[in-house]
Amino acid sequence: MSLPRIAVDAMGGDEGVRVMVEGAALARRRHDRFKFLLVGDERRIKAALDNHPGLGGASEILHCDDVVAGDEQPSKALRRARSTSMGLAVDAVKRGDAGAAVSSGNTGALMAMSKLALRTMPGIDRPALAALLPTLKEEDVVMLDLGANRECDASNLVQFAIMGAAYSRIVTGKAAPTVRLLNIGTEENKGTEDLQDAAAQLRAATGLALQFDGFTEADKINRGEVDVVVTDGFSGNIALKAIEGAARFVTDLLRSAFTSSVRSKIGFLVSRPATELLKHHLDPNNHNGAVFLGLNGVVVKSHGSANAAGVANAVAVAARLLENDLIDRIAADLAELGGRHGPSTSGTGKG
Known part of the structure; x- marks a missing residue:
């Protein structure tokens, strides 16, 4: 095809x-x-x-x-x-x-x-930058926004949740991916007023192809416990840089440890299959390709330092979104939400 x-x-x-x-x-x-x-x-x-x-x-x-x-x-x-x-x-x-x-x-x-x-899609106030991040499980986690919007209100976060879930359905094949808001704690009373308001809207919304599951903390992003993590672009970019920095730290630490002595070098040879797997999992080129969600078209941002394999992955992301009609999926979910009028506050959603 x-x-x-x-x-x-x-x-x-x-x-x-x-x-x-x-x-x-x-x-x-x-x-x-x-x-x-x-x-x-x-x-x-x-x-x-x-x-x-x-x-x-x-x-x-x-x-x-x-x-x-x-x-x-x-x-x-x-x-x-x-x-x-x-x-x-x-x-x-x-x-x-x-x-x-x-x-x-x-x-x-x-x-x-x-x-x-x-231009942005009807029902979307601001586009968001979303990317796939590695987890301990087989499936990646979708995270957004990663830097497109420094400040976001509750409506923005709800829209990001809908867009992220649509992206996750393509990646995971799940009919209703789990969504959490990034917060300083998992308790329902934690976080800013906008976070509290967004959580309330997502709990009350019915008919959406997602399962809202409350809050998550930054140290849980890569655990594989959730399919979509939603936050503002300021916090998201900081979290992303911290994750990337931690990955480089682990890689450099292992390299230093395995070259520190003859015994360490022998240990490296014995454990090489495991370290190669770790290296592959932490290599950003294998997860390259962030997407501007919420536009009337597919645009994929490849990392500036990406190698050829990374660029190929970014191209594959673009193709996958085209194949699976990402924009139509988001539009259908927004129609379910009620467009710019916001989610219904009647009924009960998954909390």
Whole structure:
């Protein structure tokens, strides 16, 4: 089965064209139904395609040599949306020339361009950045918002819960994923007024394809006890950076321990299968691909330092969301909620 083609900002990320094209080629080898619109400097893209002949026949190049810098202010980048590789990749989704866009570039600029071009869905006040994080269980946890919105009110958090649950249903196959709000404690009286209000709305809402299960704390995010963790972008970004930092700390600590002596090196050889499994589980490239949920189109943010495997995973995320009609799923849940009028306060929901 073929898919709508995926627009790839070939100029974004730390290494730009080489890694982005290599990642698209890897994704194409894994799934030959993928087709691409590669946006960027045509000369450089063609040179990179020489090493990946299988990708060339499945791709079209949209020439553009203007790039959004990694440290560029989103407001400044937004003024150049029509001339940059990032902006043109997003615009291809708006025009229907691509089903989704993938970029490893400046996150703030990508959000600004995506929101301006695609607009938010009816019933959604603000889009949110969602990603899959590893857990102790086989299934990942969906977490949002991871930095798109510094401050969120109760309505925003309820909308995030609905969007995150729709994403989780695609990932886990569960009809009603469990959802918890990130808080400083699990007791019902803990947290801010907005958290309390959002929890009350989710408990009272009926007919939603999710199970609201109260609050969770940051140290439980990766335990595999919940399918979706919802928070504001400020707290979410801090939590994400802490999780990533802890993963690097563990990896570096093990590397240091296993090279400290001859006995340690022998121990490493004995335990290598286990350490390789741990390394694979903690490698952010294996979970790469954050999604801007709540837009009238699919936009996936790849980590700026992602390698080719990471880019391929981000492409696979975009394709999976297209295959499973993410936007239609969110729209159906919002209709169940009652759109912008908010959830019904009558009836009893799962608490």
